Amino acid sequence: MRLAPDTDTLRREKSRRRFRFLLFLLLLGALAFVGLGGFRVGPAPTVRLVASRGAIGRSTAIAVEIGVPTRGFSRFVVELDQGGKQIALFDEALPTPPGWALWRRGVTAKAIDVAVGKNVQPQLVEGPATVRVKAWPAPAWFRAGAPAEAELLLPVRLTPPALELVSSQHYVTQGGAEVVRYRVGVTSHRDGVQVGERLFPGAQLPGGLAGDRFALFAVPYDLADPSAVRLIAEDEVDNRRELAFVDQFTPLAPGADDIALDDRFLAKVVPEIFALTPAATDQGSPLANYLWINGELRRQNNAELARLASKSADAFLWKAPFLALPGGQVMSSFADRRTYLYGGREVDRQDHLGFDLASVAKADVPAANDGVVVLADYLGIYGNAVVVDHGFGLMSLYAHLSSLAVKDGERVRRGQVLGRSGTTGLAAGDHLHFSFLLQGLPVRPVEWWDAHWIEDRLKRKLGSALPFGLE
Helix, strand or coil, X not given: CCCCCCHHHHHXXXXXXXXXXXXXXXXXXXXXXXXHHHHCCCCCCEEEEEECCCCECCCEEEEEEEECCCCCXXXXXXXXXXXXXXXXXXXXXXXXXXXXXXXXXXXXXXXXEEEECCCCCCCCCCEEEEEEEEEEECCCCXXXXXXXXXXXXXEECCCXXXXXXXXXXXXXXXXXXXXXXXXXXXXXXXXXEEECCEEEECEECCCCCCCEEEEEEECCCCCCCHHHEEEEEECCCCCEEEECCCCEXXXXXXXXXXXXXXXXXXXXXXXXXXXXXXXXXXXXXXXXXXXXXXXXXXXXXXXXXXXXXXXXXXXXXXXXXXXXXXXXXXXXXXXXXXXXXXXXXXXXXXXXXXXEEECCCCCEEECCCCEEEEEEEECHHHCEEEEEEEECCEEEEEEEECEECCCCCCEECCXXXXXXXXXXXXXXXXXXXXXXXXXXXXXXXXXXXXXXXXXXXXXXXXXXXXXXXXX
């Protein structure tokens, strides 16, 4: 006779069954988790390619950026393909977590720069080329995953742009200006006249065909060697063609001038300039303060004048001869080498890059020609100053004014009063400091005051593109 199990036995049996069932579910879940890890690869990486330039030349930098939100990526390669021939540029394998460790991350972002060009891949030839990147995701146990790809198609350019000289009779004086006409090919990206480290940029010839260019340029007052003057054309990857074109160069020896300083003059100019120049700091004595103004502040002011060149209009804003100060007597000339004396001894040397003109106290100062005011403000050594843009990098400067009659952005006409002469800035007496600036470089004013010089040197080369006529 079988006895029925008691209640405790039944309860223990149910507990064992429940435990075995839960254990089964846990084992099943673990197997599923591991199984999924064996087949689940990481998400596809995102790949980005950015070229530093629009073509491949001697050496062009390509920025490669790879990212993935989770798990990371296992490998990426960069290659260059031209005409079906692959050139390996970069190949890197990266550590990744095992397939079952879904919560772990490997390398999720990578950025490199790759150099591409004739200098580093000498087998390159002119024509199209493709930069290609492949990036593989983090693998599973049984699958590697398909790579993500990105491509960038660029032309390979190794030949400089075409450059043809059109004008002739380029006669330039040291410190003076001139113009050159020329023609460039379609790949030209930067052209003009290079003088040492300085570029006088070319511009489209008004009314000309595509590729017809001209450049107003100057030989700096302190450059005596015309071999540094070159007509150049470059493409966007620095392939460069250049020509020597100056037919005649006239050197000019600078003038000399001694400036005697005394305490009375220092007491007049130093406090005013310091009060109106926020960057000025006391150097310890009136003379030391003056020398800081005459040197460091002069350099800062001239750099500010050079920066104004970027505001110049791409047009001739003038069409008549340039005016000088009516009745102005020349007190100091362009490029005079000044020696400053205090107590009979030399304390400084500077170059005077303009004309000092004096007539009567607080004389009306006319605009030399039509243009647009790009500065009407206090400017350190120049005191109250006005700068007028005449287009294509040519500007005129009027300094030491006692008062201003115009404001920034105002369009002015030839002969319009800009202000009155004065003694502001580093002025010992009432006068006008006048300069012409070409791309920020001071140039000889006497040329621009000479209508026949403009006719002979500019008009004959530019023709109808220059709206100029003798009065």
